[in-house]
Amino acid sequence: MFGKVYLIGVGLINGSLARDLKVRNLAEVVVGVGRSRQRLEGARTLGVVDEYCLLRDADVSDANLIVIGVPVGKTAEVLAAIRPSYRLDTLLTDVGSTKCSVIRAALEVFGELPPGFVPGHPIAGSELSGYEHAQENLFLDRKVILTPAGSTDAQALLRIRRMWQATGASVDELDAELHDRILSATSHLPHMVAYALVHYLGSRQDADHIFGYAASGFYDFTRIASSSPDMWEDICMANRGELLASLDGFAGLLETLRAMIAEGDGPQLHDFLGQAKRLRDSNSAR
């Protein structure tokens, strides 16, 4: 499918994509690009990538595909680093959790959106990070959202779509603004809530007792609070407006629930809990 693929950033997502590209014979050569020679050497030793080079030395002029997989706040820096050797029609995509900020970064660096650029976001991953946790089939039965712009070449869009389909993912296209709005609610908000909850428990005077008496539900609930602070700092900053709106909406609902408890309104509380249960049950099978 592809000759030479440059993966810029070899973390969990790009590392897992590398595994799929190789196992499924989708690429001839996978080149890891990053800032730490030690990390890149590690990725090559584990067989995640075939070759590597430092970002500052990267020459992507022979690339058939470039995939950016770095914390979204680093996107402009990465694009600036490859700009000298990047031809605007070379196939380029990214795996960032926010899409408007990535598109803004490309506009800043190139002055226009390259026709070969297809912004993307595989909705997959875990609280683990780094190529050490890369795994085959991470994208199997997952959704990948592509957010092409008017300037995106139709052929480029089709090729990125097919690449993700070849990993077993299903691919949807969304407007970048809609993507960021939806993900602020389904992903960014829950992460912030989990971080805040763990912080709250740790800040209590009885914190020493607290974690010893947490049930398995608690660990499932807060698993995402073990996610990478580097990645999440960037997501919060990149999608600040939508995230704040989601945080405020959620805080309002929590206040409504608090009032029902404070007033001792059992039947209303029961309705509230029951509605949430039905919503969750009817949507959890997807």
Added chain:
Amino acid sequence: MFGKVYLIGVGLINGSLARDLKVRNLAEVVVGVGRSRQRLEGARTLGVVDEYCLLRDADVSDANLIVIGVPVGKTAEVLAAIRPSYRLDTLLTDVGSTKCSVIRAALEVFGELPPGFVPGHPIAGSELSGYEHAQENLFLDRKVILTPAGSTDAQALLRIRRMWQATGASVDELDAELHDRILSATSHLPHMVAYALVHYLGSRQDADHIFGYAASGFYDFTRIASSSPDMWEDICMANRGELLASLDGFAGLLETLRAMIAEGDGPQLHDFLGQAKRLRDSNSAR
């Protein structure tokens, strides 16, 4: 270990205890007690209990052990129903998620705390409810908290402790107030947060899109919002004071986090996320 055991309420917890009592030869006869003949008949058909009787007909005068496993708000009603045939030194325990309210119910019904009564709470379970989901070894490697009062007979306490240890659980003793305070934070608060989060997503104008683009982290995060509204209405009402304090403490932390995002204070935000990650990572192995 026991001759005849009466399980009042045959849900997930009592049903799973019944399985362990039988598989591990801890009881000769397990009698299910409840309000629905159909449900009790179902539990007998599945082999969860050996016999059953309706709560209104229950005669527990030949009990060697009675375990109450109903939504905590029903405790007083259950105790009143068995009171005519209950001898105050018969071994009696419960599995309710709140302990002060259960103790208050016993005081109300009996006028004193029966010496045979050992309030208890196995920290186990799932979002599923009902004897249909009862399983062996649900308590294996889990914690059970007992909250005996000054009037509790030492021998009764020891026998309940040994019963739970025989299911593979480790048993701690706590003051009932401390139990309720700790659990308000580690269990009741996360449940309310999960219910509120699902409610919020369902209330958004883009709700139709929302659930389709939720990642697996979201489903783990909100799993506990599929828990029984009957059970959780009662827990909220029974532990209202501590739960409101925990909700307020959490809302304060969330507001702090919101301010960091709103101010665009990246380094402070990174510290906040990193602290939560370290707390979660260092406590998740327990």
